[in-house]
Amino acid sequence: MESDSSARDALRDLETDRAALAGRLAAPPWLHAAFALAAAWYVALPAFGEAVRRPAVWGLAFAVVALLWVHRRVTGIRPRAVGPRAWGVFAVACVAVLVLLVVSLGLAASLSPWWALAPAAVCFGVVWWANVAFERLTRENVRRGN
Incomplete structure (x- = not known):
């Protein structure tokens, strides 16, 4: 009987820890x-000349790596904690x-x-939505313990 109680306590503590981690x-x-702005800037690059596009692509690549860090x-x-639904949103x-x-x-x-600039504005909204959805799905995945 006491082992059932301690097992329930351990499971409750585990759920509490997962909820805290997800938070x-x-x-x-x-x-x-910032992620949405970087993606929108990438989509807007055709509006600018070659002299702007080439260094901007390298700057955006550096910015995205820095944002990921x-x-x-x-x-x-960590990537393994994300879950398949969040990776689907990313794709x-x-x-x-x-x-x-x-x-x-x-x-x-x-x-x-x-x-x-019109598709760039749409891109900003899509990437913002995707970031928020990715985060929400990752938090749900961690909360469930997957």
Whole structure:
């Protein structure tokens, strides 16, 4: 009888620890905005000349690596703790950014380079949503103990 009680206590403590850990995984809102801004800037690059695009791509690559490092330091999320649904959101966001880049290239080539800013604005919203959904799904995955 006492072992049942201690087992229930241990399970309750484990649930409490998982809930506390999931609560610590929340990234600050500015980090979501920074990822969204980097993706939007990438999609907006066709609006600018070659002299701006080439260094901007390298700058964006460095910025994304730095943001990923900051995200890991702030949240402590490891890739194996994320879960398949969160990876699905990530994949959808990557495809959306690439599709929006193609639309941006088409608009810049056929109409005016400044039309590339419209898909960039959409990209900002999509990536912000994806970041928030990714975080929420990761927190649920950790809370469930998967």
